[in-house]
Amino acid sequence: MEDVSGLLWRVLAGPLSAAVVIWLLCHKSKFYADFGPVMERQMAWIVAIIFLTGSTWFAYSAFSAVRDGAALDNQPLYQFLSVGDLDFSINWSLDKLSGLMLMVVCGVSLCIMVYSIGYMHDDPGISRFFAKLSFFVFSMFGIVLSGNFLMMFIFWELVGVSSYLLIGYWYERPAAAEAGKKAFLVNRIGDFGFLLGILMLWGITGEVNFVGVKNQLAAHAVDPNLLAVATVLIFCGAVGKSAQFPLHVWLPDAMEGPTPVSALIHAATMVAAGVYMLCRVSFLVFGSPVAMEIIAWTGGITALMAALIATQQNDIKRILAYSTLSQLGYMVMAVGLSDPHGSGYMPAMFHLSTHAFFKALLFLSAGSVIIALHHSEQDIWKMGGLLKKMPITAACFAVGTLALCGFPFMSGFYSKEAILGLAHERNHGLYVLATATAGLTAFYMFRCFFVAFLGKTRGEHAGKAKESGWVVLVPLIVLAAASIFGGWFGIPEWLVENNAISAEHAPQIVMIAALAAFAIGAGAAVALYARGAVADPLNRLPVISWVLRNKFFFDEIYMVLVKVGQGTLAWLCGFVDRWIIAGLVVRGLTATTRGAGQTLRLFQTGNVQTYALWFAAGATILLYCLVR
Amino acid sequence: MIPVTLEHYLIVSVLMFSLGLAGVMLRRNALVVFMSLELMLNASNLALVAFSRFNGNLHGQIFVFFIITVAAAEVAVGLAIIVALFRRRQTVQVDEINSMRL
Numbered sequence: 040m041e042d043v044s045g046l047l048w049r050v051l052a053g054p055l056s057a058a059v060v061i062w063l064l065c066h067k068s069k070f071y072a073d074f075g076p077v078m079e080r081q082m083a084w085i086v087a088i089i090f091l092t093g094s095t096w097f098a099y100s101a102f103s104a105v106r107d108g109a110a111l112d113n114q115p116l117y118q119f120l121s122v123g124d125l126d127f128s129i130n131w132s133l134d135k136l137s138g139l140m141l142m143v144v145c146g147v148s149l150c151i152m153v154y155s156i157g158y159m160h161d162d163p164g165i166s167r168f169f170a171k172l173s174f175f176v177f178s179m180f181g182i183v184l185s186g187n188f189l190m191m192f193i194f195w196e197l198v199g200v201s202s203y204l205l206i207g208y209w210y211e212r213p214a215a216a217e218a219g220k221k222a223f224l225v226n227r228i229g230d231f232g233f234l235l236g237i238l239m240l241w242g243i244t245g246e247v248n249f250v251g252v253k254n255q256l257a258a259h260a261v262d263p264n265l266l267a268v269a270t271v272l273i274f275c276g277a278v279g280k281s282a283q284f285p286l287h288v289w290l291p292d293a294m295e296g297p298t299p300v301s302a303l304i305h306a307a308t309m310v311a312a313g314v315y316m317l318c319r320v321s322f323l324v325f326g327s328p329v330a331m332e333i334i335a336w337t338g339g340i341t342a343l344m345a346a347l348i349a350t351q352q353n354d355i356k357r358i359l360a361y362s363t364l365s366q367l368g369y370m371v372m373a374v375g376l377s378d379p380h381g382s383g384y385m386p387a388m389f390h391l392s393t394h395a396f397f398k399a400l401l402f403l404s405a406g407s408v409i410i411a412l413h414h415s416e417q418d419i420w421k422m423g424g425l426l427k428k429m430p431i432t433a434a435c436f437a438v439g440t441l442a443l444c445g446f447p448f449m450s451g452f453y454s455k456e457a458i459l460g461l462a463h464e465r466n467h468g469l470y471v472l473a474t475a476t477a478g479l480t481a482f483y484m485f486r487c488f489f490v491a492f493l494g495k496t497r498g499e500h501a502g503k504a505k506e507s508g509w510v511v512l513v514p515l516i517v518l519a520a521a522s523i524f525g526g527w528f529g530i531p532e533w534l535v536e537n538n539a540i541s542a543e544h545a546p547q548i549v550m551i552a553a554l555a556a557f558a559i560g561a562g563a564a565v566a567l568y569a570r571g572a573v574a575d576p577l578n579r580l581p582v583i584s585w586v587l588r589n590k591f592f593f594d595e596i597y598m599v600l601v602k603v604g605q606g607t608l609a610w611l612c613g614f615v616d617r618w619i620i621a622g623l624v625v626r627g628l629t630a631t632t633r634g635a636g637q638t639l640r641l642f643q644t645g646n647v648q649t650y651a652l653w654f655a656a657g658a659t660i661l662l663y664c665l666v667r
Numbered sequence: 668m669i670p671v672t673l674e675h676y677l678i679v680s681v682l683m684f685s686l687g688l689a690g691v692m693l694r695r696n697a698l699v700v701f702m703s704l705e706l707m708l709n710a711s712n713l714a715l716v717a718f719s720r721f722n723g724n725l726h727g728q729i730f731v732f733f734i735i736t737v738a739a740a741e742v743a744v745g746l747a748i749i750v751a752l753f754r755r756r757q758t759v760q761v762d763e764i765n766s767m768r769l
Contacts, residue, residue, distance in 0.1 A: 644765065645765035645766060646761070646762060646765050647761050647764070648691070648692050648693075648700075648761055648762070651691050651692050652692050655688060655692065
């Protein structure tokens with residue numbers, strides 16, 4: 040297997056070297072400021088795309104090797120760290136799961152890199168953008184390929200860093216800088232749980248290697264409660280990264296980054312890393328029914344809540360962001376509901392793959408609209424009538440919408456059906472919730488499409504909109520094709536060994552219910568928005584609309600929590616510091632010393648005769664004591 | 668006539684010592700203080716000689732020789748200090764010399 044692991048090194052090296060080359064040669068560095076950048080700034084995209092294409096080629100070779108039955112024997116390749124009992128080596132995991140994910144990441148990031156040439160064309164920081172994007176792709180490959188928890192955690196953090204850098208790419212905008220900080224801090228909470236979970240697992244099994252942990256868990260009986268706690272802690276990492284219910288607040292704000300970044304990182308790949316990680320440690324998740332229950336409900340609640348919020352958002356990217364949240368909720372729910380003896384994590388990974396394509400497509404179409412509006416308008420109520428002005432973009436957005444809503448024979452239809460079938464089989468409460476979410480999804484996506492692309496032109500920028508260039512449209516068309524045909528590639532068969540199971544389809548009733556939900560949602564959107572509404576008719580619903588527009592007040596609640604919690608803690612710390620440490624200990628010490636000094640100072644009169652008196656008195660006392 | 672005994676010598680010695688100590692502590696002129704100091708030394712010399720005679724050996728007298736030697740050296744050093752002090756401060760009044768006060 041030397042061959043395959045060599046390939047994997049090269050897969051990783053590609054984007055990393057692209058980032059380094061761009062940073063050193065295309066970016067004006069302060070170390071050689073007098074010379075300016077060695078290469079033109081615009082060369083950055085050529086470097087990035089050449090290296091990424093190379094990586095994709097090696098990744099495809101690795102993928103083919105997996106298809107042909109090669110499997111990595113999980114040998115440690117290089118000892119990274121050895122402390123006491125912890126022996127941490129670098130090793131890869133290359134199997135069908137990571138092979139599929141690798142292909143998804145490669146495909147989507149290539150499309151988005153090409154698209155970025157058009158989107159970022161006039162931006163002065165284009166070299167910085169491509170360097171960061173390449174670095175992100177490197178970190179993402181790292182997550183996909185890592186063969187143990189520690190390596191995954193390291194790449195997990197690197198992905199977080201590059202996400203932070205890219206959200207705050209337009210750092211001169213306060214909103215972008217704030218959003219980057221928020222994403223980083225919220226992710227930190229989840230990552231803390233992840234790290235605790237890793238440590239706990241290491242404590243239980245003494246291994247950090249995926250295969251090692253799996254074997255240890257199979258060989259020894261472990262307290263199921265302990266295991267459930269460890270699993271939930273590890274799930275915390277996914278909650279942060281995949282923006283699940285309590286920690287979802289960072290993702291909508293992350294839309295402050297450039298649209299290609301939103302497409303690649305905050306829709307297609309990075310946020311899916313949490314789901315991928317859960318699938319990677321499925322041996323752990325499947326072993327603990329309590330944890331699975333928690334995971335499933337977290338996902339379900341996120342899906343419904345985000346879909347509700349999305350119905351009342353007006354920023355085109357924020358609608359897509361909440362839709363991403365909702366779909367991620369679906370995937371997490373699917374992991375929680377998986378049937379360990381049946382399809383396993385297949386539905387979750389299937390939906391992850393198809394979602395990567397159609398959500399990237401939707402974001403890129405939205406980006407194309409934003410280009411046409413000169414990067415100055417994202418409110419769908421100020422768009423309108425774009426269908427005639429930019430027909431290809433509109434068609435691509437429509438394809439993405441249909442795929443996302445699960446229109447028959449589009450990719451989303453198959454993957455959503457797999458999840459709904461699973462939910463129908465395993466948990467009826469969640470099944471109802473998921474079907475309702477599907478209806479809401481159709482509603483808000485059609486609302487977005489109708490308002491932005493149909494009707495009369497409502498904003499001044501929208502009136503002058505023109506179709507984007509080919510460099511933008513080609514990736515759109517490629518992704519649209521993937522969104523249409525993604526369900527036909529045989530991803531379920533690829534992921535599930537047992538063909539009998541993967542060929543099984545959900546009961547008829549599930550499909551009918553899903554289609555009914557789609558029809559109701561889409562019909563409601565048609566009734567409300569298709570006839571050229573100028574303002575949202577739902578604004579007239581008093582409380583609900585207000586609550587939804589304000590995203591259930593999560594940001595405000597967190598603000599109060601942080602203020603109250605942190606404020607109290609800070610007050611307490613301040614009290615202890617000011618009165619106990621500074622007052623009692625430090626000042627007490629100085630006061631004693633000072634007082635003693637002041638008293639003793641009285642003896643130092645400077646008069647020799649006084650000293651003689653003291654001396655005589657002292658001698659007398661001494662003598663008295665000796666003679667007595 | 669009362670025979671002169673050890674007690675008489677010691678009483679004279681104590682009186683001299685006390686007078687010297689009082690002079691050291693109370694007089695203001697440094698030269699007088701110095702003389703009082705000599706008086707204290709000689710008071711101890713008297714006591715030591717008296718003990719020597721009383722015990723019939725020469726131990727006390729050996730101490731006296733030492734004290735006289737030390738006193739001579741001390742007079743040399745002390746007078747030099749007083750002269751230097753006078754040159755610098757134009758005074759030998761000890762209560763005016765208090766620059767060592769904090």
